[in-house]
Amino acid sequence: xxxxxxILLNGASSSGKSTLARYLQAVLNEPFLHLSSDQLxxxxxxxxxxxxxxxxxxxxxxxxxxxxxxxRCIPAMAAAGNNLVVEHIIEFPDWxxxxxxxxxxxxxxxxxxxxxxGELDRREAARGDRALGExxxxxxxxxxxxxxxxxxxxxTTSGVSFxxxxxxxxxxxGRAPRGALFR
Numbered sequence: 001x002x003x004x005x006x007i008l009l010n011g012a013s014s015s016g017k018s019t020l021a022r023y024l025q026a027v028l029n030e031p032f033l034h035l036s037s038d039q040l041x042x043x044x045x046x047x048x049x050x051x052x053x054x055x056x057x058x059x060x061x062x063x064x065x066x067x068x069x070x071x072r073c074i075p076a077m078a079a080a081g082n083n084l085v086v087e088h089i090i091e092f093p094d095w096x097x098x099x100x101x102x103x104x105x106x107x108x109x110x111x112x113x114x115x116x117x118g119e120l121d122r123r124e125a126a127r128g129d130r131a132l133g134e135x136x137x138x139x140x141x142x143x144x145x146x147x148x149x150x151x152x153x154x155x156t157t158s159g160v161s162f163x164x165x166x167x168x169x170x171x172x173x174g175r176a177p178r179g180a181l182f183r
Contacts, residue, residue, distance in 0.1 A: 004078040006106055007032065007172055008099075008181070009087045010145075011113025012138035013130055014123040016156035017087035020113065023165035024085050028172075035077060036087040037070045067095070075102050089138055096147045100181055109172045110181045112150040116157040149180040 007024065009017045021034045040046070046066065074086055090096050115123075120135035138144050152171045154164055 001081045003106055004081050004083040005032075005172075006074065006078055006083075006103065006108045007085045007168070008108055008110050009085065009113050010090045010110065010150075011087075011156075012115065012120055012135035012144060013089060014120050014127060014135045015113045015115040016160040017113050019160040020154070020156065020165060020168070021085045021087050023160060023162055024168060027162060027165045027169050028083075029169075030083055032083040032085045033077065034085050034087075035074065037067065038087075040066075040070065068098075071095070071098055071102055074099070075106060078103075078106050089142075090144055090147060091138065091142045093147045096181070103181065107175075107177075108179050108181050109151050109175050110149075110179055111168060112145055112153040114145065114153060114155045114157075116155075119157045149183060151175060151180045 009020060011017050018034075018036065018038070021036070025032050025034060046062075074084065078084055090099065115135070117136050117139060120139070121132065124130040124132050124135055152168060154168065156164070
């Protein structure tokens with residue numbers, strides 16, 4: 001069985017990764033599964049409360065274990081022969097290094113998803129399900145786009161369109177055999 005290819009979208013919260021992933025699924029010539037940590041969270045993977053008065057400690061070891069497991073899901077799904085569009089916020093240089101190790105040997109196309117900070121703020125406010133300033137923090141404080149090169153970069157400030165997804169798909173078809181994640 002052939003391992004699946006991976007298109008990895010890295011961008012701040014509310015930058016348009018989910019929309020781009022859905023559009024990519026529509027324009028790619030092969031089926032690609034859409035995988036994101038938000039899907040696990042939205043699906044109820046993380047319990048809200050231990051009891052009526054005490055929240056689980058998300059910022060501590062639970063968050064670390066969750067993302068360690070999420071990172072390990074990616075090669076497991078691809079090794080089973082699934083093509084993947086993965087959306088992620090690679091928040092730390094260590095996460096990029098971990099993904100580089102876990103995905104070594106896989107066909108990975110890394111896409112930087114950029115968006116103007118003011119537009120990130122506007123989208124977060126409109127969504128209502130994100131902490132205001134979260135996306136801005138990913139860019140300004142975490143520096144998510146500064147940990148290495150991309151195979152392709154897109155700017156979603158004006159929105160995500162099918163033509164943008166087609167542009168990503170064409171670039172993916174012409175990709176180098178060993179992508180930017182491994183350089």
